[in-house]
Amino acid sequence: VEGALEKALEAFREAIRLDPQEVMALYNAGYVHSMLNRTEEALACYQKAEATGEDIFEVIFQLGKLCLDRGDLDAAKTYLEKAVRLQPESWIASLHLGECCEAMHMTDEAVMHYETTIKKNPTDACALSALGFLYDEKAENPEISTLFCEKAVEMSPENGLFQFRLGKVYFRQDQPEKALSAYSKALDLGYPAESELAMVRASLPADGGGS
Numbered sequence: 001v002e003g004a005l006e007k008a009l010e011a012f013r014e015a016i017r018l019d020p021q022e023v024m025a026l027y028n029a030g031y032v033h034s035m036l037n038r039t040e041e042a043l044a045c046y047q048k049a050e051a052t053g054e055d056i057f058e059v060i061f062q063l064g065k066l067c068l069d070r071g072d073l074d075a076a077k078t079y080l081e082k083a084v085r086l087q088p089e090s091w092i093a094s095l096h097l098g099e100c101c102e103a104m105h106m107t108d109e110a111v112m113h114y115e116t117t118i119k120k121n122p123t124d125a126c127a128l129s130a131l132g133f134l135y136d137e138k139a140e141n142p143e144i145s146t147l148f149c150e151k152a153v154e155m156s157p158e159n160g161l162f163q164f165r166l167g168k169v170y171f172r173q174d175q176p177e178k179a180l181s182a183y184s185k186a187l188d189l190g191y192p193a194e195s196e197l198a199m200v201r202a203s204l205p206a207d208g209g210g211s
Contacts, residue, residue: 005032005035008032012025021052023054025057026046026049026052027045027046027049027059030043030044030045030046033045034047034062035120035202039066039069041069041134043066044065046059046062047063050063051112057093060082061087061092061096064082064083064096064097064100065080066094068080073100077097077101077104080093080096080097083097091120091121091124095113095124098113098114101113102130102134107137111134111135114130114131115131123155125151125156125159125162126152128148128149128155129153129162129165130150130159130165131145131148132144132145132147132148132151132152132165132169133169134164135148143153149162149166150166152165160185160186160189160190161191163186163189163191164183164196166182167183167193167196167200168196170182171199176203179196180201183196183200184197
């Protein structure tokens with residue numbers, strides 16, 4: 001709570017020494033390692049917590065999230081699906097499961113989990129942006145896809161990925177000037193959009209398309 005992470009880790013290690021099967025001490029030690037960007041140590045703690053045999057949502061969710069971050073998508077999907085079963089009301093687990101399915105090119109499943117996320121948390125910008133983008137990719141609900149992507153950008157204007165997705169949606173819906181603006185903002189925010197900007201500029205009339 002005080003942000004003294006190394007001291008916290010020392011205390012959790014002592015708790016684990018006193019009771020190696022204390023699942024929440026193992027979980028919290030893993031969480032501290034995650035906060036300190038010690039991925040391998042965090043993974044080891046979470047795996048030891050899982051090995052106690054207790055199905056604790058926090059442990060399973062963090063294992064899924066960590067596997068997703070590492071690109072181990074099959075393991076991430078297994079853990080995140082279990083996390084959703086353990087705590088069906090968790091919108092954050094549904095969100096990460098949607099991200100995992102999207103990364104695995106399982107678009108229909110990703111859409112389903114993003115829709116679930118929005119039902120549970122209508123103000124989640126990540127799910128709104130992703131769902132709007134996927135609706136547009138599937139050529140479904142064009143008005144809703146634009147609305148969702150615009151809403152996500154309105155909520156998080158500093159997010160380059162959201163700006164990039166909005167640019168994609170605008171361009172596919174034949175709104176190149178708006179696409180140009182969104183891509184330019186994405187690039188300004190550090191998101192790689194150079195090739196998309198060039199493509200939009202090439203599609204504009206010679207006397208149009210200011211940056």
